[in-house]
Amino acid sequence: MKWLFFSFAMALSTTASATVNVFACEPEWSALAQELGGDKVSAVSATTAFQDPHRIEARPSLIARLRNANLVVCSGSELEVGWLPLLLQQSGNARVQPGSPGYLEASQYVVKLEVPRVLDRSMGDVHPGGNPHIHTDPRNIAKVAAAMAERLAQVDGANAATYRSRAESFDKRWKEATARWEQQAARLKGVPLVEHHKGFTYLISWLGMREVGDLEPKPGIPPTTSHLAELVQQMKQAPAKMIVYSSYDDPKAAQFLSQRTGIPSVMLPFTVGGSDRAKDLFGYFDDVVARLLAPLQ
């Protein structure tokens, strides 16, 4: 009984705040929620740019955060299948269960790439719904922004007008920025590159680059020496211009291939927070484009 009293006392001591609590699975969505909500929302990301979003522990702190969330925003397409369902089940929070207005899967609002025709785990950790890393194409961010603003307006009706006007302003600035990035990155069209994980498929498709190899022999399977040896041979015959790995990948494989082939390796922040410049979504794409252009100088 003592426990019960103690817990109720704790429940009362945390007074409900006026802001909308956004639980984002990935930093890009907490950054976007902050852009759209300003001081009306308090957005926290469950993961950082230095963590592999496929492999996250369903840790107690995340359950505690989800319990108080008004809106959950995740990439979806089974990216978080190993941990989000548990958090949702344990949170005791009906507002954010799948199917309710408080649950938003970003990947449902964009056209997905690499939707597998055949599903078989022998092909690695494939996602039945398609590649979930949709945030690396800014045009997808714009689509998700529109959907997220609507959800914020639905969840927090009192501030609906604010979310809509902020979304409009964001959309305008975002389209200008996108045009600027496309112009800066025009030289990247057709440039061949090797990727660590298929984490930048949308970025590559947006910029018209050509992915000619992966360091992972199969999605989600760490690089092996035999596979790297094959890549070394392949690069000798048809060299790529760069080897790209993300802020959460182990850089060893990329560095190994780079040393053997003389092809520069490039660390790309996986998402917002993955580098000093990638402080917000604008900074993220500024940085990504600059890092991709660097080896061509």
Added chain:
Amino acid sequence: MSQKKWCAAALTAAACSAQAQTSDEVKRLEERVQQLEQSVQQSQAQAASRTQSESAFNPAVSAILNGVYSNLKQDPASFRMNGFVPTMGEVAPPPRGLSLGESELGFSANVDHLFRGSLIAAIQPDGTGVDVEEAYIQTLALSNGFTIKAGRFFSAVGYQNQIHAHAWDFTDAPLVMKAFLGGQLNEDGVQVKWVAPTELYFDVGTELGRGAQFPGATAGKNGAGSVNVFTNLGGDIGASIAWQTGLSFYQTSPTDRAYDDPLNGITNSFTGSSKLWALSGVLKWAPNGNNTVTNFKLQGEYFKRKENGDLTFDPTGAALTDGYRSNQSGWYVQGVYQFMPQWRVGYRYDELNPGTTTIGLVDSGALAPSDFPILADYKPKRHTAMVDWSPSEFSRVRLQLARDYSRQGETDNQFFLQYIVSLGAHGAHKF
């Protein structure tokens, strides 16, 4: 721009305009190609969307397969933990040689907007049938941090008891689970849990159960046969460390809970109260919270049990009854370190403390201590080391070595080589 300048300087106006036209045309063509690509993608996405079918609402189905090769110095049929009442549960090591472990079948899905259902059945390799490990419904739509579970589920006693065997870090259960829970305790009952609205994770809950399984024994009464109350506290320390501690108190009143003494073959039975405290702690470390390359998990539990009641010696024969009182405990601590992707090593130390056991029939002189040989004072211990390789999230091969001092005077050297794979739906694992 540069092209235009070059044109103006070097070529006639006609040639220039022809060039400008072609580059305009190329641009237009590129735009059209892009539009086409987009419409192709969209139509592909539409084509991928579901058509009507009966199977569309099939639950998530998964199967766990596992097999083990065991090389044991002692015959597993003689397994016992001296100093402790035999649980009559499945606590012995797997049989010598090659054997198939339990094959698990799991189904889970949302029932409707209010409930989620889950069924996990274990198919026994020896053809003795199918055990229902878990079969429960859970609420989805309760708010304010409440969830209710009903059915059969792994009881919230300690930490590892709530985790399915295929997700354990070692091939077998810690000795405390073997001695105090009869392996793994699943209760038929109801669980209510509340998660506090605090930044630090805090939950409190209670379970009312049937109490039919060790440490309980069916009393055939209308009320709850067992009550468990539990609380957990957890949080993060920086980005790299996550922790959780738990405390639970389980109480049951077994009636005629019988055990066969493996040392003299006599059956005895206990009626009274059994109380079990479990304190657990888990700490997980990964650099920046990224567990793909290296990570470390430290886990430990302390169990304490008090039993008080009557012990009947040989109920079908002599049938002598007098008081019985025991105060026993045990603990283990284990660490598992992933030193490179796919590879982990681990070590576990187990110890049981027989504490004090008072047997009325012995104190009164009616019987001698040698009539209860398994209850004689002894401290079981075990050292376990393992290395495992997990090529993907769905498969694991493990080698485990143990030196087990559970039997008094007989050291068991154990060697296990085990595989565990999961098919089908991608399961989510508890912290």
